[in-house]
Amino acid sequence: MIIVIDALNKHRFGDLLADMYRLRARVFGDRLGWEVEIKDGMEIDQFDRLDPAYVIGLDDEGHVVSCVRALQTTGPHMLSDVFQVILDGEPPLRSARLWESTRFCVDTQRLAGNGNMKAVSLATCELMIGSLEYARRSGISDIVTVIDPVMDRVLKRSDNAPYGYVGSTKPMGKVSAMAALLDCTEERIGRVRAFSGIHGDVFADEDAVRALLDARRAREAGMVPAAVSQVSQDDIMSYCEDQIRAAETPEDRAAALALAQVLARKAQAPRHAGKLH
Amino acid sequence: MELIDLSSLPNGEGRFTTFLDQICARFELDHAAYAGTNPIAGTIHGYVNYSDDWKSHYVEHGFHRIDPTLHMASRSIAPVDWRRLERDENFQKVFRNAGDFGISDQGLTIPVRGPFGDIGMLSVTRNCPLPEWDKLKEHIIGELQSVAVHVHDTVMRSDVLSQVLRFPPLSTREKEILQWTAAGKSQQDVGDILGISHRTVEVHLRSAREKLYALTTPQAIGRAIALGLIYPL
Numbered sequence: 001m002i003i004v005i006d007a008l009n010k011h012r013f014g015d016l017l018a019d020m021y022r023l024r025a026r027v028f029g030d031r032l033g034w035e036v037e038i039k040d041g042m043e044i045d046q047f048d049r050l051d052p053a054y055v056i057g058l059d060d061e062g063h064v065v066s067c068v069r070a071l072q073t074t075g076p077h078m079l080s081d082v083f084q085v086i087l088d089g090e091p092p093l094r095s096a097r098l099w100e101s102t103r104f105c106v107d108t109q110r111l112a113g114n115g116n117m118k119a120v121s122l123a124t125c126e127l128m129i130g131s132l133e134y135a136r137r138s139g140i141s142d143i144v145t146v147i148d149p150v151m152d153r154v155l156k157r158s159d160n161a162p163y164g165y166v167g168s169t170k171p172m173g174k175v176s177a178m179a180a181l182l183d184c185t186e187e188r189i190g191r192v193r194a195f196s197g198i199h200g201d202v203f204a205d206e207d208a209v210r211a212l213l214d215a216r217r218a219r220e221a222g223m224v225p226a227a228v229s230q231v232s233q234d235d236i237m238s239y240c241e242d243q244i245r246a247a248e249t250p251e252d253r254a255a256a257l258a259l260a261q262v263l264a265r266k267a268q269a270p271r272h273a274g275k276l277h
Numbered sequence: 278m279e280l281i282d283l284s285s286l287p288n289g290e291g292r293f294t295t296f297l298d299q300i301c302a303r304f305e306l307d308h309a310a311y312a313g314t315n316p317i318a319g320t321i322h323g324y325v326n327y328s329d330d331w332k333s334h335y336v337e338h339g340f341h342r343i344d345p346t347l348h349m350a351s352r353s354i355a356p357v358d359w360r361r362l363e364r365d366e367n368f369q370k371v372f373r374n375a376g377d378f379g380i381s382d383q384g385l386t387i388p389v390r391g392p393f394g395d396i397g398m399l400s401v402t403r404n405c406p407l408p409e410w411d412k413l414k415e416h417i418i419g420e421l422q423s424v425a426v427h428v429h430d431t432v433m434r435s436d437v438l439s440q441v442l443r444f445p446p447l448s449t450r451e452k453e454i455l456q457w458t459a460a461g462k463s464q465q466d467v468g469d470i471l472g473i474s475h476r477t478v479e480v481h482l483r484s485a486r487e488k489l490y491a492l493t494t495p496q497a498i499g500r501a502i503a504l505g506l507i508y509p510l
Contacts, residue, residue, distance in 0.1 A: 007352035075390025164477030
C-alpha cells in the first residue's frame with residue numbers, strides 16, 4: 001500500500017519519515033556509496049527541509065519498503081542545485097507540469113530476505129504506480145527522475161522504460177547516476193499494472209495507516225492497552241470497604257479510612273481518575 | 278476562449294484581475310485569487326476577483342493571517358483540494374460565513390515555487406455538486422498548473438531587479454529544438470533529426486516556452502529571436 005506524506009500531514013507520520021530516512025541511509029549511503037550525509041542512521045539533506053512530497057510504500061505491517069521524493073522543477077530541486085554534473089553543465093528543465101523525483105529506493109534487504117525477488121519487483125511497481133498516479137492527479141504530465149543504472153534496468157524490464165534522458169550518465173559513489181524522463185500517462189500506468197498484476201487502488205487511507213502503525217508499535221513495546229477505564233467507582237468503594245472491614249489494628253483501620261478519603265476526593269476530580277488503581 | 282498572454286495586456290494592477298476573470302470564464306470557475314511573496318523585492322502581491330463585500334469581511338477579520346488555503350497549501354507541492362483542510366479549525370473560521378457572501382468553500386489551491394525562494398498560490402472555487410467538482414478538477418488541473426506558474430512568474434517579474442535576474446537560462450537542447458521548430462519542423466521531425474523521442478522534444482519545448490514566459494510556441498520563438506537565443510530564418 002502507498003501513502004503520500006507532505007507538509008500537510010507529516011505531523012502525523014514522524015515515525016514513518018524516520019523509517020524512510022533510515023532506509024535511504026542504508027541504500028544511498030551503504031549500498032550505493034553516494035556522498036550523502038547520514039546522522040543517527042538517517043539520510044536527510046537540504047531538500048528534505050523544503051517540504052517535498054514523499055510517496056512511501058508500506059508492507060502489511062506498516063514497515064517502509066519503498067520510497068521516493070518529489071519536488072517541483074519551477075523551484076529549487078536537485079538537478080538545479082546538486083546534480084548539475086549529470087546535465088553536463090546545462091541548465092535544467094523547468095516546467096509547471098514537470099516534477100523531479102529523487103531518492104527512489106526499495107528495501108531489498110527486507111523484501112528479498114528469503115530470496116524472494118518477486119517481492120522486490122512488486123514493491124517497485126507499486127511505488128511506480130503510486131507516484132505516477134499521484135503526479136497525474138496533480139496535473140503533472142512528466143517526471144524527470146534521478147536513478148542509477150540498476151533502477152534503469154528495472155524500469156525497462158517492468159515495461160516502464162524511460163522515453164528519454166537528459167544529460168548523461170555520471171559516476172557517483174559505487175555506481176553512477178542518470179536523469180531519465182517518464183510520462184504520467186494512463187498508458188504507462190496501465191503497462192506497469194499489467195506487468196505487475198496490481199489492479200486495485202494502491203493508496204491506503206491515512207487514518208488506517210496511522211492505526212496500523214500505532215497497533216504495531218504497541219505490540220512491539222509489549223504493551224496491552226491499559227484497562228484503566230474499566231475500574232469503576234463502585235469497585236474502588238467496595239475495595240475500600242473491604243480494607244476497612246479487614247483492618248486488624250486501629251492503625252490499619254485509620255490508614256484504610258484515610259485511603260478511602262483520598263480516593264473519594266480524587267474520584268470527584270475526574271481528570272485524576274485514571275491514576276486510581 | 279483563449280487565455281491572453283499576461284505580458285500582452287496593458288500594464289497596471291487591473292491586468293491581473295482581468296486575467297483571473299479569464300481563468301474563471303475558461304475553466305468554468307466561480308472565483309480565482311492569486312497571492313505571492315517576492316523575497317527579492319520584499320513585496321507581497323494579491324489579486325482576487327471576489328466581491329468587495331467578501332474582501333472587506335476577509336480583511337476585517339484578519340483571515341489572511343490564518344487562512345489555511347494560503348498558509349498550509351503553500352507548503353504542498355501538489356494542488357490542494359480544500360477538502361484536505363476541512364479538519365483545520367482555521368478553515369472553519371474563515372469559511373463559516375463565506376456562503377453569505379456567495380463564496381464557496383469548495384476550492385483548490387495550486388502552490389507555485391520559484392527559483393529565488395518566492396512562492397505563489399492560485400486559488401479557485403466552484404460551487405457545484407461534489408462529483409461534478411471532481412470531474413471538473415481532473416479536466417482542468419493540468420492547464421491550471423501552467424496558468425498558475427504563468428501568473429506567478431509574471432507577478433514576480435514586475436519589479437526592475439527581478440526582471441534582470443529572473444531569466445531562467447535555456448539549455449543547448451532547448452535552443453536547438455526551438456531553432457528547428459522555428460524552421461517549421463514538427464515534433465516528430467525534430468525528434469528524428471536529433472535522435473530523441475518526440476516526447477523528449479515536447480518536454481523540452483514546454484520548458485523553453487515557460488522559461489520565456491510564453492503560453493504558445495510561436496510566442497516563445499518570437500521572444501527567443503528577440504533575445505538573440507536563436508536565429509531568424
